[in-house]
Amino acid sequence: MITHISIQDFAIIKELSMDLHPGLNIVTGETGAGKSIIIEAISMALGSRADTDYVRTGCEKATVTMLVDEEGMELGSILEEAGIAEESPLILQRQISAVGKNMCRVNGSIVPLSFLNKLCKCIADIHGQYDHQSLLNTDHHLELLDLYGKEEIAPVRQMTADFFRGYEQSASALDQLQKRLADGERQKDLMRYELEEIRTTAILPGEDEMLEEEIRLMQNSEKIYEVLTASYDALYADESSISTILGKTVREFSGIEAYSEQIREIAAVLNDTYYNLEDLGHTLRQYRDSMNFSPNELDDKISRSDLLEKLKRKYGGSLESIFAYEAKAEKELEKIEHADEEIERLKKQKALFSEQLRAASCRLHDLRIHYGKLLSETITTELKALDFKDGLFVTDIQTGAFTAKGTDRVEFLISANKGESPKPLAKIASGGELSRIMLAMKRIIGDLDRIPTMIFDEIDSGISGATAGIVGKKLREIAKSHQVVCITHLPQIAAFGHHHYRIEKISDEISTHTTVTPLGPEERVEEIARLLSGTVVTEQARVSAGELLALSEAQC
Numbered sequence: 001m002i003t004h005i006s007i008q009d010f011a012i013i014k015e016l017s018m019d020l021h022p023g024l025n026i027v028t029g030e031t032g033a034g035k036s037i038i039i040e041a042i043s044m045a046l047g048s049r050a051d052t053d054y055v056r057t058g059c060e061k062a063t064v065t066m067l068v069d070e071e072g073m074e075l076g077s078i079l080e081e082a083g084i085a086e087e088s089p090l091i092l093q094r095q096i097s098a099v100g101k102n103m104c105r106v107n108g109s110i111v112p113l114s115f116l117n118k119l120c121k122c123i124a125d126i127h128g129q130y131d132h133q134s135l136l137n138t139d140h141h142l143e144l145l146d147l148y149g150k151e152e153i154a155p156v157r158q159m160t161a162d163f164f165r166g167y168e169q170s171a172s173a174l175d176q177l178q179k180r181l182a183d184g185e186r187q188k189d190l191m192r193y194e195l196e197e198i199r200t201t202a203i204l205p206g207e208d209e210m211l212e213e214e215i216r217l218m219q220n221s222e223k224i225y226e227v228l229t230a231s232y233d234a235l236y237a238d239e240s241s242i243s244t245i246l247g248k249t250v251r252e253f254s255g256i257e258a259y260s261e262q263i264r265e266i267a268a269v270l271n272d273t274y275y276n277l278e279d280l281g282h283t284l285r286q287y288r289d290s291m292n293f294s295p296n297e298l299d300d301k302i303s304r305s306d307l308l309e310k311l312k313r314k315y316g317g318s319l320e321s322i323f324a325y326e327a328k329a330e331k332e333l334e335k336i337e338h339a340d341e342e343i344e345r346l347k348k349q350k351a352l353f354s355e356q357l358r359a360a361s362c363r364l365h366d367l368r369i370h371y372g373k374l375l376s377e378t379i380t381t382e383l384k385a386l387d388f389k390d391g392l393f394v395t396d397i398q399t400g401a402f403t404a405k406g407t408d409r410v411e412f413l414i415s416a417n418k419g420e421s422p423k424p425l426a427k428i429a430s431g432g433e434l435s436r437i438m439l440a441m442k443r444i445i446g447d448l449d450r451i452p453t454m455i456f457d458e459i460d461s462g463i464s465g466a467t468a469g470i471v472g473k474k475l476r477e478i479a480k481s482h483q484v485v486c487i488t489h490l491p492q493i494a495a496f497g498h499h500h501y502r503i504e505k506i507s508d509e510i511s512t513h514t515t516v517t518p519l520g521p522e523e524r525v526e527e528i529a530r531l532l533s534g535t536v537v538t539e540q541a542r543v544s545a546g547e548l549l550a551l552s553e554a555q556c
Contacts, residue, residue: 001022001071001483002020002068002069002123002449002483003019003067003089004019004066004089004454005018005041005042005065006063006064006066007063007064008063008157009055009056009061009063010040010041010054010055010056010063011037011041011053011056012034012037012513013034013037013038013056013513013514014056014511014513014514015513016514018516019501021483022498023484023497023499024476024479024497024498024499025483025498025501026488026493026500027488027501028502028503028531032516034503034505037455038516042124044096045066045092045120046092047117047118047121049113050094050096050408051096052096052099052100055097059098060098061094061095061096062095062096063093063094064094065092066093067090069088070088070089070306071088075121075123076123079107081115082111084111085091090106090107091105091106091108092106092120104116122450122451122453124452125438126455127434127454127455135412135438135441137424138412141395141411142410145372146409147445148374148444149374150499152367156363156364157359157406159356160364160405161359161404163356163357164357165404171471174350178343188264188333191269191333192333195314195330196331197311198311198315198326199326200241201307203311203319203322203323204390205293208305208308208312213309214301219298224291225288228291228450229282235284236281236284243274243277244507246273246274249270250267250270250555253266254267268454286452299430339418351392359373361402361407364406364408365406369430376395378444381442382444385467386436386439386467387436388436390415390417391414391416392415393411393412393413393437394413394422395413396410396411396412396422397409412424412425414437421517425437433462438454439475439478442454442482443477453484453485455486460489468492468493469492469552472493472495472552473555474497475495476498476543479498492548494531495549495552496528496552496555496556499518500516500519500524501518502517503516525545526543528548528549531545532545532548
């Protein structure tokens with residue numbers, strides 16, 4: 001619900017603030033006082049297109065700020081899209097400069113106009129000569145009809161959406177599989193060849209690095225053999241080898257180790273070193289003797305390494321990539337070879353969803369036909385009470401392609417005069433007529449519509465005093481579940497308000513500006529008397545105003 005509006009330098013409004021309340025808020029004033037300008041300012045704050053002509057003459061910019069109590073409005077997900085924290089009250093601000101720059105803010109954060117428009121469609125609906133009329137949006141007609149028959153329609157519509165989603169997913173999966181199968185069939189022989197190539201090579205993990213080391217060893221085996229032989233001879237084989245000398249030293253120390261603990265420790269170290277040296281000599285001899293490679297062995301190793309390098313270049317650059325390609329090709333080949341079974345399963349699934357979707361859509365269509373007739377009859381009755389004496393409201397339902405909402409396209413048609421065939425609302429209804437049609441819709445749909453604030457302008461256009469009383473009563477009824485703001489010049493409507501504001505235009509020698517004044521009980525009587533009598537308010541008009549107010553309250 002809108003709780004406060006502040007307008008600065010907008011058209012003839014220099015500075016204006018007004019608090020709005022739950023229930024029916026009535027706005028009156030003399031012709032030209034600026035009532036419709038306030039609606040234009042509100043419309044701009046709610047995301048309509050703005051024009052530099054709105055900027056007050058001599059000013060740099062026009063600003064409209066609106067506070068919204070968002071309790072029960074569930075705006076969190078929309079705000080989250082733009083990264084805006086959910087705060088209460090919600091602060092909407094729109095600025096337009098004289099040079100055409102446009103600025104939209106929500107809770108202080110700058111947002112695109114498209115986002116503001118999307119957000120505000122959940123906050124308020126303006127009915128009159130402005131472009132917020134959801135009634136003219138044929139996409140909204142289906143939603144209104146489904147709201148009207150919600151108890152029966154909602155579960156069938158949900159089933160329809162589920163079946164449609166299942167059908168689309170099955171159809172998409174089937175299409176992708178068939179395309180993949182067509183591509184796979186062309187590549188199946190190639191994949192089989194490549195798998196055979198990888199499998200027959202029988203690659204071991206890390207084999208390329210192992211081969212590289214073995215080849216380096218073989219290519220340098222002569223030099224390695226010479227070094228190993230010389231080392232072995234120096235350590236062990238010669239008569240003057242280190243092992244021989246160390247053995248003699250160990251034996252000599254064994255003859256004196258009894259004389260000192262320190263000598264025994266040295267003897268033990270010498271003894272360990274001697275045996276370690278013997279083990280090292282044995283290892284050197286074995287390794288040297290194993291260095292006897294034939295040229296054929298080297299050629300085999302080089303050929304094997306070249307083969308692995310070729311496969312690595314072909315399948316990704318490493319042995320790991322070869323193994324990964326092998327696993328992927330095996331899976332893909334398995335899918336291709338078993339694709340017929342999966343295709344058959346998806347075809348059956350698609351056919352089942354298609355049958356379920358058709359049945360659910362037919363049921364949904366029948367329900368909409370039923371509730372469409374009821375809605376047409378009920379709104380036609382309401383319209384007659386709202387001075388559409390020969391009015392006829394028709395819910396036109398046409399079928400088309402399957403969608404998540406069924407096959408139906410819904411459009412509201414109206415015939416305002418006897419003998420005329422029903423036509424789309426946008427083609428024949430004026431602003432005032434649209435307002436009364438929406439009033440009839442809101443009267444019937446009531447709490448099902450989640451938009452909390454309704455703003456009516458021109459609702460009293462072309463209606464008589466008797467009809468105005470009916471309109472006022474219906475506005476009061478709607479105000480039980482919605483915040484309603486109504487601009488009117490008819491006292492019969494104004495008398496039904498919970499809250500009443502008077503708009504006045506004040507001029508001096510320099511400029512003109514508009515003010516708004518909330519009216520107390522006595523001031524309200526005076527304003528309704530003015531509406532009854534015109535420029536000069538008579539005592540009789542005041543008496544009549546009091547009686548009209550009392551009568552209106554009695555009817556509620």
